[in-house]
Amino acid sequence: MKIKIIAFLLFSSIAFSQKFGVVSGGFESNSQWYLNDKGLKDEFNNPTTHPDQPLRSNSYLFLNYKYKKWSAGIQGESYEDNALLNMNPKYQGINVGTYFVQYKSNTIDVTGGYFYEQFGSGLLFRSWEDRALGINNALRGGRIVYKPTTYLTMKALCGNQRTGFDVTKSTIFGFDAEVTLSEILKYKETELSLGFSYLGRDEKTAIENPKFASLTNGYSGRLNLNNQSFYVSTEFDYKSKDAVVQVTDQIDNNLIKPGSALLLNSGYSKKRFGINGTFRRIENMSFFSERAAKGNSYNDRIMNFIPSLTKQQHYNLANIYVYQAQPNVILADKDLVKAGEIGGQIDVFYEVKKGTKFGGKNGMKIAANFSNWNALSGTFYLYNPQDYKTDFFGFGKRYFTDFNVEITKKWNAKWQSIFSYVNQYYNKKMIQETTGEVKSNILTAETTYRFASTRSIRVVGEHLWADHDKKNWVAATIEFNINSKISFYSTDLYNYGNDTDYLRNHYYSFGGSYRVKATRVALNYGRQRGGLVCVGGVCRYVPESSGLSMTISTSF
Amino acid sequence: MKKIAFLVLFFGLSAVAQKKLPDVSLFDLEGKKVSVKDDFLEKDKIYIFSFWATWCSPCINELDEMNDLQEEWKKSLNIEIVAVATDDSRTQKRVKPLVKGKDWNYKIILDTNQDLKRALSIANIPYTVVVKNGVIVHIQNGYVPGSEVELFEKLKSL
Numbered sequence: 001m002k003i004k005i006i007a008f009l010l011f012s013s014i015a016f017s018q019k020f021g022v023v024s025g026g027f028e029s030n031s032q033w034y035l036n037d038k039g040l041k042d043e044f045n046n047p048t049t050h051p052d053q054p055l056r057s058n059s060y061l062f063l064n065y066k067y068k069k070w071s072a073g074i075q076g077e078s079y080e081d082n083a084l085l086n087m088n089p090k091y092q093g094i095n096v097g098t099y100f101v102q103y104k105s106n107t108i109d110v111t112g113g114y115f116y117e118q119f120g121s122g123l124l125f126r127s128w129e130d131r132a133l134g135i136n137n138a139l140r141g142g143r144i145v146y147k148p149t150t151y152l153t154m155k156a157l158c159g160n161q162r163t164g165f166d167v168t169k170s171t172i173f174g175f176d177a178e179v180t181l182s183e184i185l186k187y188k189e190t191e192l193s194l195g196f197s198y199l200g201r202d203e204k205t206a207i208e209n210p211k212f213a214s215l216t217n218g219y220s221g222r223l224n225l226n227n228q229s230f231y232v233s234t235e236f237d238y239k240s241k242d243a244v245v246q247v248t249d250q251i252d253n254n255l256i257k258p259g260s261a262l263l264l265n266s267g268y269s270k271k272r273f274g275i276n277g278t279f280r281r282i283e284n285m286s287f288f289s290e291r292a293a294k295g296n297s298y299n300d301r302i303m304n305f306i307p308s309l310t311k312q313q314h315y316n317l318a319n320i321y322v323y324q325a326q327p328n329v330i331l332a333d334k335d336l337v338k339a340g341e342i343g344g345q346i347d348v349f350y351e352v353k354k355g356t357k358f359g360g361k362n363g364m365k366i367a368a369n370f371s372n373w374n375a376l377s378g379t380f381y382l383y384n385p386q387d388y389k390t391d392f393f394g395f396g397k398r399y400f401t402d403f404n405v406e407i408t409k410k411w412n413a414k415w416q417s418i419f420s421y422v423n424q425y426y427n428k429k430m431i432q433e434t435t436g437e438v439k440s441n442i443l444t445a446e447t448t449y450r451f452a453s454t455r456s457i458r459v460v461g462e463h464l465w466a467d468h469d470k471k472n473w474v475a476a477t478i479e480f481n482i483n484s485k486i487s488f489y490s491t492d493l494y495n496y497g498n499d500t501d502y503l504r505n506h507y508y509s510f511g512g513s514y515r516v517k518a519t520r521v522a523l524n525y526g527r528q529r530g531g532l533v534c535v536g537g538v539c540r541y542v543p544e545s546s547g548l549s550m551t552i553s554t555s556f
Numbered sequence: 557m558k559k560i561a562f563l564v565l566f567f568g569l570s571a572v573a574q575k576k577l578p579d580v581s582l583f584d585l586e587g588k589k590v591s592v593k594d595d596f597l598e599k600d601k602i603y604i605f606s607f608w609a610t611w612c613s614p615c616i617n618e619l620d621e622m623n624d625l626q627e628e629w630k631k632s633l634n635i636e637i638v639a640v641a642t643d644d645s646r647t648q649k650r651v652k653p654l655v656k657g658k659d660w661n662y663k664i665i666l667d668t669n670q671d672l673k674r675a676l677s678i679a680n681i682p683y684t685v686v687v688k689n690g691v692i693v694h695i696q697n698g699y700v701p702g703s704e705v706e707l708f709e710k711l712k713s714l
Contacts (some may be wrong), residue, residue: 023573026677062677066576104579118669121645128644128669131679150589180589191587226587231652265649274653307646311612347650349657365620365658408620416617416701454702481700518695520680553679555695556575 021067026555028131031057032084037546040527041502042393048546053081058091060131074099077165085545087134088298090164097165109145114138117157119176119197122305123285124220124237127161128312135287135299138162139172152181161289163301168289170203172303191226201303203290205243205251211393212243212256218287230268237261239287243535245294254385257329258283261306272351278309283340283376285391287328295328309345311369313422315444316475316493316529321426323400329471331388336433337380339390341399345371362410373399375430401425417447428469433547440466455483472497488512493529511549519554575692578675585652585664585714586691592672597690602635602711605685607667607678609643610650615682618657618699623660625704633711638663642681688714 034050041047057080064073077097083089100113116138116289119127129136141159148154155176160167175198182192197220204214212250222235237258243251260283267276285306286294293301308325326341348368352359377394381387422442429435446460462475477491490510509526527546564656579593606622608615619639626637639662641651648668655664667673676685684707686694693714696707 022575024677026679028677028679063677066578116669116671116674118645122669123645125596125644126669129674139602180587193587224587229656231587267649267653269653269656272659274655274657278649305645307644309646312647314611314613335562347653349653351657351659367654367657392636410620418613448701450701452702453705454700456701483702484698484700484706487698487700513698515698518697520697555677555679 021065023063023065024556025061025063025073026553027059027061028553029057029059029551030084030131031055031550032120032545033548034085034545035130035547037527040505043503047500050547051082051085054547056080056082056084058084058087058131058134060326064391070101070103072099072101083134086552088164088300090166090298090300091134092164095165097136098140098162107147111143112141114140114162115143115157115159117143117155117174118305119155119174120195120220120222120235121263121270123235123263124197124218124239124287124304125174125199126177126305127303128305133299135302136162137299137302140167141172151180153178161301161303163289164349168203168301170201170289171310172199172201172289174199183405188273188450189228191224193224193460195222195224196220197222197487199287199303201287201289205291207243207253208244209253211253212241216240216242216287229270230263230266234265235261235263237285239285241484244284245291246328246330246332246550248295249292251291252386255329255387257284257388259287259327261285261327272353274347274349276347277344278346279344280309281342281376281392282306282325282327282341284329285340308373309343310371310373310400311345311404313404313418314474314490315442315460315462316477317442317462317473318404318420318422318444320470320473320529321424321438321440321466323371323402323426324431326375326399326431329388330433331380331382331386332433334380334382336430337382337388337396338430339378339380339388340376340394341373342376342393343371343373343399345369360409360411362412365408366410367408368403368405370403372401375399397427397430398425399430403441414450416448417445420444435534436468438466438469440464454481456481466497470495470498470503485515519555520544520551522549522551566575576690578672580672580675584666584667585655590665591601593690596636596638596687598634599689600634601688602633602714603687604635604637604707604711605639605640605687606637606662607642607673607681607683607685609641609681610654611643612646612681614699617701618656618682618684618704619660619662621701621704623658623662625708626661629684629708629711635711636663638665639670640665640667642667642670643668644668673694686711686714 034054036050037048056123059078062075075097078094079091083091089516098114100111102111116127122130127137127139139159139161142156158173178195180193182190202215217240220237224233241256241258244255244257245251262281264279284384287304289301289303290295306325306327307321310323313319330338350366352364354363373395376390377396378390379460402424404422410416410420424440426438442464444462448458450456458479460477473495475493479489481487493507495505505525509524513522525548577592581589581591584590588673682699684696694710
């Protein structure tokens with residue numbers, strides 16, 4: 001029935017649009033055929049077996065219709081026979097995912113239906129779509145954006161958050177204002193803006209005699225200053241007292257705490273040089289549209305965006321020990337207490353000038369990054385009743401450190417090489433709440449050789465030395481671009497240093513992609529360890545699996 | 557059956573074209589507002605919107621190459637390259653030092669919540685959209701070394 005309604009809407013909109021307005025959209029389908037793999041053992045020496053429904057596909061068809069200041073859109077989604085592994089099981093079958101109607105002029109923008117929005121950095125509120133991760137936390141309701149002058153933008157919104165093909169019972173409402181002060185003060189070379197946000201979540205609880213209010217309030221203030229080569233920005237967020245959820249679905253009526261976040265960022269840049277530093281402190285700042293959802297493994301019902309502020313590595317082995325931001329409260333035992341994180345990162349980019357001794361004829365590019373994250377220090381009470389009190393500028397146990405440097409050298413029009421070194425510390429016990437600490441070093445060398453106009457070969461070699469956990473790895477990738485439309489690749493990651501002999505796995509895969517205009521088709525076979533994978537010039541995040549996969553995407 | 561219906565709809569729709577840039581406003585690197593619909597309308601000028609991110613190495617290779625070539629291109633064509641950073645707030649603050657450190661001479665716009673990327677139904681980056689007189693006239697999906705030469709040939713034919 002639903003599909004008939006969609007079809008009717010689509011056909012009528014096409015017929016209509018040929019005379020009035022424009023239809024545009026996109027289609028994307030990610031399919032996997034999971035296979036049994038006797039050679040790929042888990043920690044209990046069991047071979048990998050495919051799930052009950054081995055052929056699975058996530059598909060999205062988005063259509064947008066625009067006529068003068070009006071636009072309307074609909075997204076149909078299909079998860080057949082089921083959603084891909086590691087995706088939210090609430091995504092099942094074929095249905096309408098999102099729809100909206102929007103009126104937009106220069107001063108006012110009104111949306112009804114599903115919409116995406118972000119306040120400031122997103123630490124208080126962000127709704128977005130990430131198909132590779134299975135996130136779509138759009139709000140269903142209404143939003144008004146009002147720009148009475150060029151220096152003032154105000155937003156007001158109200159709605160329920162999407163979860164699977166349904167929405168949550170809680171109500172979300174928010175307000176955001178941003179003023180460009182530099183425009184009012186007529187600064188010529190400086191941009192200065194201030195922002196303020198409010199976000200409320202009203203969720204009734206089934207708990208008897210709750211010690212917390214059904215309405216949780218979030219406030220945020222931010223400042224951005226940009227003076228040519230120098231810039232600084234800051235944001236502070238506060239979430240009112242609410243029940244702490246340490247384990248998903250367990251609302252603790254005896255531990256009622258507020259949350260906060262402080263973000264400070266500054267940088268300086270000039271020709272061929274840029275530096276940026278970020279400091280962030282987060283305490284109990286997870287925010288979900290339903291309290292009990294906190295910590296669920298699908299990012300379902302998530303309302304804010306707390307990214308890990310580390311370098312997003314693009315090599316295979318550098319994506320094995322990936323830090324995840326730690327906004328949550330855990331009072332497990334005296335060695336495992338968390339209430340948030342504190343730390344920062346520094347990035348430096350530098351280009352050695354062409355024609356100098358090191359720069360050579362084509363110059364040389366250097367990028368370095370350092371990040372370090374610790375738990376918050378404070379006093380933690382584990383029993384009767386549980387509680388904690390944190391220090392504002394106190395560093396507790398270390399979670400993660402990453403130092404990395406990358407050098408890109410173009411030798412001539414045909415050859416280019418990239419060398420990188422990464423040194424990491426990963427506290428697995430504190431981050432994953434299991435055991436162990438891992439120190440690792442990763443060396444990577446890659447080179448690209450261009451034969452003819454668009455024919456090239458790229459070879460990457462990687463090695464990871466680790467003192468614990470899965471220990472040493474080696475990896476190699478060969479990518480062959482026949483022309484700008486067709487690419488093939490083959491890659492293998494080998495965990496040769498694993499202490500357990502049956503876990504010394506090869507994660508091999510090979511495949512190809514074909515691209516023409518807005519369309520891309522890719523076919524891969526092999527074992528996927530998970531992480532960011534780039535093939536034929538395209539990058540995406542993929543979860544671990546074994547089997548055959550096909551991806552189709554296009555826009556029109 | 558359902559899948560066939562999906563496909564029929566999809567191919568029926570792709571026949572309807574002449575797509576324009578969506579009405580999205582974003583910030584540039586200096587914190588100034590940019591209207592994608594209204595600020596790139598110089599008559600007969602070719603705008604090349606290159607979607608990238610600080611963590612996407614093929615994207616960076618493409619922009620490195622085009623940065624070296626654009627002065628040469630501008631001698632024969634009236635073009636402007638706009639690098640759309642799709643970095644979300646995890647990596648957005650790395651955009652400015654990277655751009656300056658690499659001495660890229662592009663207009664940079666920040667698509668922090670991917671409003672523009674989503675409006676154009678872009679699934680993967682790198683992705684290049686060429687616009688002339690407000691209408692999308694060419695799309696290049698992905699990047700391999702040398703793609704920039706093909707792109708330039710295409711630009712000359714527009």
